[in-house]
Amino acid sequence: MSISSTSITTTTVLLLILLFLNPHTAKTLPILGLDSFLTSQSHLDPKATNDSFLSLSSSLKKSLFSSTPTxxxxxxxxxxxxxxxxxxxxxxxxxLSSLISNTLFSDNFNIIGFNPHHLSIKHSLHLDISHSSPSLSSLLFDTIKSQIDQTPSTLLRSTLHSVLYSVVDRIVKEDFDKEKGVNGVYVYLLNLNSQERGYAYKYGTGDSSLSFTKCLGSVWTGKDRYIWIDLAAGPVDYGPALSGDGVLPRGDFHPLAALHGRPKSQKTLLADLASLVWSAYQVLLVPSLRIPVTYENLLVVQFIRVHGAENKDMSGLDWKSVERTFMDEVSNGGLLLGDQSFKFRTYDASFEECSVCSYAISRSVNSYTSRFLFENYTLIVSEYLDSKRLHQILSDAQDEIKKAANVLDEEFGRVIPVYVFDLDLNKLMLLDRYHQSVAFKDMVIAVRTKSTQTVSDYSCNGRHVITQTRELVKPLVGSILQSMWGVAPTHLLWSPRHNSTLVDYTWSIGQTPFGPFSETSSLSFVQKDAARRNVLLTSLNYTITRVLDVFEVIAAHGGYQYLLRKGQHAEFVQRWNLLKYKLEKAVSAMSHYDFEMALYFIRSSDHDEYAIHSLVYLSITRVGSLSFTTIVGADALPGVVGGIEEGTNPVDMGFNGQLEGRTSNEGEQNMSEASEFETLEASPSPLEQFLE
Structure with a gap:
């Protein structure tokens, strides 16, 4: 290929990429009758098993051909x-609308544990702001006042009276239920009149004591799509006690404390609220993916408890409670997509039966020194388990562990083993010094000893947080969410501007299974939506990657007008316009939180994508000037190297919304909540290799 032709081809590919990723590209004009046809097909064939293109009428095919491919x-x-x-x-x-509109709310979806960190799909905010009726604020004020009057002062909480969140949540939810016909997420900003005494919200039963920490907050995320923020509550503070990022400080420096401290002008107050809305949007509405997750029909969690011979104490390790947390959401239509099923298996093994488990623990023990001031400075040596080393040993010895615990093989599906090491030690032993449970892309590891409590490096409301080290239900729920669905903790966010992961604990209180300040293991709409959205975003991103590979091949051969014959050219244009139409319909369905319809359109688009690959491959075979797999690669078109059989199902060829071979399995992916993250190294795409 000459230098000039190479330059032209490279320019063509770059223009195609820019067009693909440009959010201002014109939308596809609606084709009369196509919407009703696809809606009918979704009812007749909800799994998109059949190729809808074959059922198109001649008039619809003509309309698809008359549209220019864009x-x-x-x-x-x-x-x-x-x-x-x-x-x-x-x-x-x-x-407030003006302040928020001036903030950049359009950006790519991001992934924390993958490189590159951005997806090709973007998001944008559609904002609506209104005032509520005065009766709602009066009812909330009177309810809170009644609760404060009934709450006696305590020595530990002398500055803030605790109000049970549910008394306010019940009123807000009743108002939200009136708006359920309207699509979207509701954020209630409560600016109520001042109470005689300061207050904040507690999220569990009982009061705080010297042995049990009850962190107070001022926000709540519901199971349905609403959030309420009481600006008059507090000020509260929680976050790292000694050092670290993400602290929510006491005072008027944080937007949650906008009404406290020195009086502010209206514009300054609303600027703080705009900042608060921006933070909620980034963390709760469009959270980063923890890892990319592909669609699997069967999801399996294998609980594997490894313990001493005489250790039968299961308190704090209630498998049924963990299972119930997920299955309750599944039965209510959350977490799963399409015909997915979710199962739990429970296994048990002693260290005597699993010698490699004993070896893994002994090889993973590390120590560190801390300096404490008693009568004088004293150095204390403590031990912890290195989660990465433990993960490596467990990965290498999976077959031996399965044999020791009598673990049944799962023939297909996504399987996440959850290893819980119940150690017969009287001293404290955590993972990486701080964590009870650590999530990896292929497993979850948790540990506990006979030690029941420890003073953590976090504080809330002026006191250190006491961690109940034998209670593993909440840490396990959070870790399973990360490994199975790629749900990021509510205090982690990938920032392309900083090119790193940001830590902010503002939203890690209330109804979230993440972080040291939450008491509940239940899921809010944030985790439930993210679990399903992550699967769809991953599938869409893989589809875009494969389509760009096809564009590269077409550009290398002078364009589809030159490469394809007349009959093939017509089908290519029709297929491409139909594929584009389905992808846009999938994105539209996701905008309306109709994840099932989005899944249908993505599955249905696989047939068109496969047909486009087939047309290009057969044309290149006819031309014979360049091997298709030289550029696209065998992993982008599984099973096609030896030729394409007519009538082959695209699912059988790997076109099932996933890109086989794209996600590298090399290296360990530690998804620990507060540690510095590794990223999965992705091999250069065929497009990148071509441009180089």
């Missing part, structure tokens, strides 16, 4: 409704 704009619109409750000036909604 690159789709894949941008998910996120509807957000903000309700101002209480003492807000009448023009607050206009000014």
């Amino acid at each position: 690159i789709p704009s894949l941008q998910i619109s996120i509807p957000l409704h903000i309700k101002l409750v209480g003492s807000f000036p009448s023009n607050s909604h206009t000014l």
Whole structure:
């Protein structure tokens, strides 16, 4: 190939990429009758087993051919409704809307544990702000006042009275239920009149004591799509006690404390609230993916408890409670997509039966020294388990562990083993010094000893957080969410501007299974939506990657007009326009939180994508000037190297919404909540190799 032709081809590919990723590309004009046809097909064939193109009428095919092939704009619109409750000036909604609109709310979805960290799909905010009725704020104020009057002062909480979150949540949920017909997430900003005594919300039963920490907060995320933030509550503080990122400080420096401290002008107050909305949008509405997750029909969690011979104490390790947390959401239509099924298996093994387990623990023990001031400075040596070394040994010895614990082989599906090491030690032993449970991309590891409590390196409301080290239900729920669905903890966010993971504990209180400040293991809409959205985003991103590979091949052969014959050219244009239409419909369905319909369109688009690959491959075989697999690679078109059989199902060829071979299995992916993260090294794509 000459230098000039190489330059032209490279330019063509780059233009195609820019068009594909440009959010301002014109949307596909609606084709009369195509929407109703695809809707009918989704009812007749909800699993998209059949190729819908073969059932198209001649008029629809003609309409598809008359449309010029263009690159789709894949941008998910996120509807957000903000309700101002209480003492807000009448023009607050206009000014707040202006402040939020001036903030960059359109960006790519990101992945923390994968390189590159951004996906090709973007998101944008669709904002609506309104004032609530005065009766709602009056009812909330009176309810909180009644609770404060009934709460006696305590020595440990002398500055803030604890109000049970449920008394406010019940009222807010009743108001939200009236709006359920409206699509999107609701954020209630409560600016109520000042109470005689300061207060904040508690999220569990009982009061805080010297042995049990009850962190107070001012936010709540519901199981349905609503959030409420009480700006009059607090000020509260929680985060790292000694050093580290993500602390929510006491005072008026954080947007949650905007009403506390020195008086502020209306514009300054609303600027703080705009910052708070931006943070909630980034962390709760469009959270980063922890890892890419592909669609699997069967999801299996294998609980494997490894213990001493006489250790039969299961308190704090209630498998049924962990299972119930997930299965309750599954039965309510959350977490799973399509015909997915979710199963739990429970296994048991002693260290005597599993010698490699004893070896793994002994090889993973590390120590560190700490300096404490008693009468004088004293050095204390403590031990911990290195989770990465433990993960490596367990990965290498999986067959031996399965044999010792009598673990049954799963023929297919995504299987996440959860190893819990119940050690007969009287001293404290954590993973990587700080964690009870650590999530990896292929397993979860947890540990506990006979030690029941420890003072953590976190604090809330002026006191250190006491960790109940034998209670593993909440840590296990959070780790399973990360490994099985790629759900990122509510205090982690990938920032492309910083090119690193940011830590912010603002939203890690209340209803979240992540972080040391939450008491509950139940899931909010944030985790439930993220679990399903992550699978769809991964599938969409892989589809875009494969389509770009095809563009590269077409550009290398002078364009589809030159490469394809007349009959093939017509089918190519029709297939491409139909594929583009389905992808845009999938994105539209995700904007409306209709994840099932989005899954249908993604599955259905696999047939068109496969057909496009087939047309290009057969044309290149006819031309004979360049091997298709030289550029695209065998992993991008599994099973096609030896030729394509007519009528082959694209699912059988690997076109099932996944890109086989794209995710590297090399290296360990530690998904520990607070440690510095490794990234999965992705091999250069065929497109990158071609451009080089």
